[in-house]
Amino acid sequence: MSEQTVWGMISVGFNKIKPYVAMISLQFGYAGMFIITLVSLKRGFSHWVLAVYRHAIATLVFAPFAYFLDKKTRPKMTKSIFLKIMVLAFLEPVLDQNLYYVGVQYASATFAAASTNVLPAVTFIMAVIFRMEKVNLKKIPSLAKVIGTLITVCGAMVMTLYTGPIIEIFWYSHGSSHHKAAGSASANQHWATGTIMLLSCIVGWSGFFILQNNTLKDYPASLSLTTLICLMGTLEGGVVAVIMERQKRAWVVGFDSRLLASAYSGIVCSGIAYYLQGVVNKVRGPVFVTAFSPLSMIITAVLGALVLSEQIHLGSLIGAVIIIAGLYSVVWGKSKENSESESKDSSACEDEKGHDELPVVAHKKTPNNFHDKNSSMPDDYGQACRV
Numbered sequence: 148m149s150e151q152t153v154w155g156m157i158s159v160g161f162n163k164i165k166p167y168v169a170m171i172s173l174q175f176g177y178a179g180m181f182i183i184t185l186v187s188l189k190r191g192f193s194h195w196v197l198a199v200y201r202h203a204i205a206t207l208v209f210a211p212f213a214y215f216l217d218k219k220t221r222p223k224m225t226k227s228i229f230l231k232i233m234v235l236a237f238l239e240p241v242l243d244q245n246l247y248y249v250g251v252q253y254a255s256a257t258f259a260a261a262s263t264n265v266l267p268a269v270t271f272i273m274a275v276i277f278r279m280e281k282v283n284l285k286k287i288p289s290l291a292k293v294i295g296t297l298i299t300v301c302g303a304m305v306m307t308l309y310t311g312p313i314i315e316i317f318w319y320s321h322g323s324s325h326h327k328a329a330g331s332a333s334a335n336q337h338w339a340t341g342t343i344m345l346l347s348c349i350v351g352w353s354g355f356f357i358l359q360n361n362t363l364k365d366y367p368a369s370l371s372l373t374t375l376i377c378l379m380g381t382l383e384g385g386v387v388a389v390i391m392e393r394q395k396r397a398w399v400v401g402f403d404s405r406l407l408a409s410a411y412s413g414i415v416c417s418g419i420a421y422y423l424q425g426v427v428n429k430v431r432g433p434v435f436v437t438a439f440s441p442l443s444m445i446i447t448a449v450l451g452a453l454v455l456s457e458q459i460h461l462g463s464l465i466g467a468v469i470i471i472a473g474l475y476s477v478v479w480g481k482s483k484e485n486s487e488s489e490s491k492d493s494s495a496c497e498d499e500k501g502h503d504e505l506p507v508v509a510h511k512k513t514p515n516n517f518h519d520k521n522s523s524m525p526d527d528y529g530q531a532c533r534v
Contacts, residue, residue, distance in 0.1 A: 166431055167478075169423045170439040176415040178446035180408075182454050185251060187408035193397040194248030195388035197409060200400065202240050202380040204413035205373075209422075213374040221368040231362045232375050233383070239355040240380025240417070241387055246348035253341030263349065263440050264303030264470060267477065268296050270353040270437040277357055280434055288483035292434070295476025299441055302473055306444065306466030314459050356424070356433035363429045373421040380417075431481065438477045441470040 188194060213221075222228075271292070274280040283289045359372075366372055392398075400406050428436050445467045452459050 166427045166435070169427055170436065171442060173420055173423060174439055174443040175446055176420065177440075177443040178450055180412045180416045181251075181443070181447045182450050183404070183411050184248070184408045187404040188248065188251065190404055192405045192408065193388075193392045194245060195384070195392045196397050197248065197405075197412070198240060198244045199381055199384045199388050200409035201244075201413040202377040202384060202417055204410055205377040205418040206381055208414055209370065209374045209377065209418045213368070213370040217368040217371040221371050222366060225365075228362065228366050231358060231365075232372070233379055235355060235358055235362065235376050236379035236383050238351045238358065239421075240376065241384045243348045243351040243355065245384075245387070246344045246351065250341040250344035250348065253344075263345075263352075264306075264444055265300060265346065266349050266352060266440045267434065267437045268300045269349055270356055271296050271434050273353050273357050274432065274434050279357065279360060279432060288480040288487070291476045291480030291483070295438075295473045295478075295480060298473030298476060299438075299470055300473075302466045302469030302471075303441065303444070304466075305469060306463050309462035309465070311461030311465070314461055314464060353433075353437070356428060356436055359425055360428050360433050363425055367429070369422055369425040369429070372425060373418060376421055377413075377417055431485070434477070435481050438474060438481070441474055445470065 184197065187197070271280065275282055280292075281289070282293065284293070362372065363369065400409065424436050448459055448463050448467070
């Protein structure tokens with residue numbers, strides 16, 4: 148009995164931390180994508196073509212799993228659901244990713260990741276507008292979510308705007324100082340364009356999470372929804388790519404960084420990410436899903452120094468600490484709200500159960516030889532009461 152209790156507690160604890168583990172793991176996946184795609188783009192790979200190949204690979208990989216695993220949970224397709232899937236495919240696979248790739252060409256991997264830290268704030272505002280999040284500043288959990296979101300944005304701004312001295316954490320990180328200085332002049336000329344593109348993609352990304360949460364209520368088959376989004380993203384992105392990229396050589400892919408970028412970003416950051424985000428989004432909401440996005444910037448900064456020999460500045464470290472503090476505040480507020488809602492639901496169930504039960508009435512035991520001739524009660528009344 149004791150072993151069953153221990154395993155039960157472990158199972159409950161694991162179920163509670165699964166959303167956190169899933170979202171943190173995805174940030175490592177996104178950080179790897181930032182590095183790999185930046186390398187392929189610098190080598191001449193078209194981001195329009197990359198977006199198409201990325202979702203084509205994700206569709207081919209996840210379609211068999213969706214077909215067999217979602218047979219029992221997949222509802223019938225309706226016009227409303229189909230239109231929502233088309234909009235989802237446009238918001239993230241087409242609009243968000245292409246705008247992001249345009250913006251990332253004018254910035255480093257760290258700067259591009261830093262801009263995505265605005266995502267929790269934008270998603271929080273949109274969730275409040277669409278009444279997916281309740282804000283009551285008189286309650287501490289709601290106040291923690293608002294303050295944490297603001298702190299996260301401040302940390303992102305610190306990382307983006309404040310440079311500070313170089314921190315020589317890795318002994319070889321200073322090797323690219325001359326190369327980076329030489330390319331800074333040309334990059335600064337397009338800084339405004341890159342910033343506008345990156346912020347625009349954040350708005351599209353936030354809209355994707357809001358609409359995904361709404362779509363999952365009518366179409367709860369998360370794996371099938373992921374596959375359909377990737378399929379429609381391939382078709383819609385293909386039309387845009389044909390218009391924007393007319394050179395045939397841009398579509399040529401070999402066993403090189405182009406294929407690696409397409410396969411990695413398609414499988415990890417489209418297929419797996421859409422699925423896990425959809426599952427967590429359905430349970431915890433879009434704000435919880437986007438609250439972990441600032442972690443990818445911190446991971447990218449480290450990977451950028453390791454792989455691309457980018458420099459780490461004091462501003463990045465200070466911003467990272469601020470972002471972690473803001474993230475903790477948001478997650479704490481969400482967890483408190485979830486625990487309060489669960490306690491209310493359990494108490495409501497207990498009250499409902501209490502109302503459904505018949506009242507227990509105590510009856511005096513009647514002797515077997517007692518019969519009242521003037522009474523209209525049957526002789527088996529006592530037996531009926533006991534039953």
